[in-house]
Amino acid sequence: xxxxxxxxxxxxVGHLGRHHARIxxxxxxxxxxxxxxxxxxxxxEIAEIHGTQALTSADLSGAVDAVVVATPTASHAEVxxxxxxxxxxxxxxxxxxxxxxxxxxxLAAARTSGAIVAVGHTERFNPAVEAARGRLVSPRFIEVHxxxxxxxxxxxxxxxxxxMIHDLDVILSVVESPVAAIDAxxxxxxxxxxxIANVRLRFESGCIANLTASRISRDRTRKIRFFQPDSxxxxxxxxxxxEVWRLVRPTSGLPAIEGGVIPVVNEEPLKRELRDFVxxxxxxxxxxxxxxxxxxxxxxxxxxxxxxxxxxxx
Ligand code: NAD
Numbered sequence: 001x002x003x004x005x006x007x008x009x010x011x012x013v014g015h016l017g018r019h020h021a022r023i024x025x026x027x028x029x030x031x032x033x034x035x036x037x038x039x040x041x042x043x044x045e046i047a048e049i050h051g052t053q054a055l056t057s058a059d060l061s062g063a064v065d066a067v068v069v070a071t072p073t074a075s076h077a078e079v080x081x082x083x084x085x086x087x088x089x090x091x092x093x094x095x096x097x098x099x100x101x102x103x104x105x106x107l108a109a110a111r112t113s114g115a116i117v118a119v120g121h122t123e124r125f126n127p128a129v130e131a132a133r134g135r136l137v138s139p140r141f142i143e144v145h146x147x148x149x150x151x152x153x154x155x156x157x158x159x160x161x162x163x164m165i166h167d168l169d170v171i172l173s174v175v176e177s178p179v180a181a182i183d184a185x186x187x188x189x190x191x192x193x194x195x196i197a198n199v200r201l202r203f204e205s206g207c208i209a210n211l212t213a214s215r216i217s218r219d220r221t222r223k224i225r226f227f228q229p230d231s232x233x234x235x236x237x238x239x240x241x242x243e244v245w246r247l248v249r250p251t252s253g254l255p256a257i258e259g260g261v262i263p264v265v266n267e268e269p270l271k272r273e274l275r276d277f278v279x280x281x282x283x284x285x286x287x288x289x290x291x292x293x294x295x296x297x298x299x300x301x302x303x304x305x306x307x308x309x310x311x312x313x314x
Contacts, residue, residue, distance in 0.1 A: 001065050005029050006278050008066045011036040011057065011079055013046040015153055016093060017070030023271050024068070025050035030278055033063055038071075057082070064088060066281045068274075070120075073157060077102035084109040089116035089281045091274070094169070095161050096294030100302055103295040110291060118277045118287035119294030121169040125272035128235045128242045129170060131264045132226070135244055136174050141227040142209040144171075146237075147217035150190060158186065158194035160301050160308075164213035167224060168304075169289070169297040174226075177205035179300065184308040189216050199304050231259075240266045 001007070006029060010021045013035055024032045034055035037043035043054035057079070060067065066089035069080045077097045080090045084106055096119045097103040110117045123129055144167045154162045181202040186194035196214040203209070222237035230247040245259035273289075280287040 001282065004282060005031050006066055006281050007031045007033045007064045008068065008278070009034045009036060009055065009060050009064050010046075010068045010070060012069060012071030012075075012093075013037050013042060014070070014072075017068070018046050019270055020068045020070055020274065021046050021050055021052075023268070023274050025052065027271075027274060027278060029282065034060065036060070060088075061086070066091070066116075066277070068277075069093060073154075073161070074098050077106055080106055081109055084115045084117065085113055087113040087115045089118075089277070091118040091120060091277045091287075092291075092294070093120040094122075094294065095157075095165050095298045095301065096291065097298065098157075100295065100299050103291070103298055107291045107295060116280055116284075116287060117291030117294075118273075118280065119289050119291060119297075120273060121166060121289045121294065121297065122269045122273055123166045123170050123237055124173065124289050125269040125276065126235075126237050126240060127264045127267055127269070127272075128237065128240045129224075131242050131262060132233050132235050132244075133174070135231070135233050136226055137228060137231075139174065139207055139226040139228050139233075142171060142175075142207065142211075143225045143227075144209070144211040144213075145221050145223050147212070147214045147219065147221040149218065149220060150216055155191050155193065158197070158305055159213045159215050160186070160194060160197050160199070160305050161298075163215060164197060164199065164211055164304075165297050165301050167211055167213070168300050169293060170224065171201070171209050171211075172296055172300065173293070175203050175205065175207050175209070177203040177207065179303075180204045182304055182307050184304045185311060186305070186308045187311045189312070194305070194308065194310070197304075197308065199308075240264055 035047040047054040183200040186197040189195040201209040226233040234243040
């Protein structure tokens with residue numbers, strides 16, 4: 001690092017990686033030193049837009065303090081490991097890796113070298129989620145709908161690893177209790193992988209979470225609702241909206257329900273995530289979403305798919 005500036009490169013500039021490059025090119029205290037992509041023309045195109053250079057991973061040796069890995073999930077471990085072994089900080093997109101074994105190898109490399117690992121669970125940085133957090137005291141029931149239209153990417157993995165994992169991470173960060181039981185059903189509809197899934201988690205604390213994730217829906221819905229003994233907290237991730245309703249018991253008379261929409265200052269979650277990562281690298285502290293958090297969400301996603309009843313052929 002020179003004069004507190006963080007030298008960073010983005011590896012993989014497809015659908016999501018190009019946004020990492022856009023934000024980093026404009027972030028205070030950051031030098032976007034290069035763009036790497038298996039598709040050289042794509043790397044040159046994005047590098048040119050942001051006034052930086054197209055490089056290879058080998059070129060980055062000694063030239064970066066940090067990298068963002070936004071390649072397809074199957075290559076996360078292979079791409080990230082050499083950097084982690086050299087002590088370079090890595091923000092790896094979600095899911096952290098293809099398997100828990102791969103994630104463990106990445107985290108072991110990071111522990112040995114002291115490298116910082118952050119995982120791109122972007123919803124944790126959603127301003128509506130952040131605003132909801134202080135109002136979540138003891139959720140008893142959580143309902144999640146994350147429905148999307150059919151994409152042209154990430155079809156090599158079950159919808160649990162692609163979409164539901166965002167909500168698994170958010171729930172695990174709120175409900176501090178081990179998972180006691182998993183009930184799961186999945187349907188492969190348009191691909192040989194699970195395209196729509198419904199999962200019911202029971203935590204040892206008694207909290208129940210019911211999650212539905214789909215990539216074959218007509219509309220895009222991204223909502224999580226928390227039911228607590230005397231309040232209801234609803235987050236619309238996509239609209240970055242928060243609604244809170246509380247049961248008020250007056251000393252006399254009937255209980256009343258009070259609340260409504262809570263104002264939230266909207267901001268791009270990916271920008272918050274990158275700012276947090278860069279600050280962690282500069283200050284030598286843990287990022288908000290650590291490698292262990294990414295591993296924990298992946299481990300739960302693996303357990304869910306192992307126990308899933310598949311409906312229909314695949
Ligand atoms: P994509 O296919 O659009 O882009 C991947 C890019 O990586 C392509 O440009 C490809 O040429 C390049 N690439 C492939 N292998 C490479 C390698 N070994 N080295 C260098 N470059 C390589 O994929 P995407 O939709 O951008 O997804 C990338 C990752 O981001 C996935 O892990 C996905 O799960 C994650 N993602 C996260 C979010 C989020 O909300 N956090 C949203 C979308 C995708």
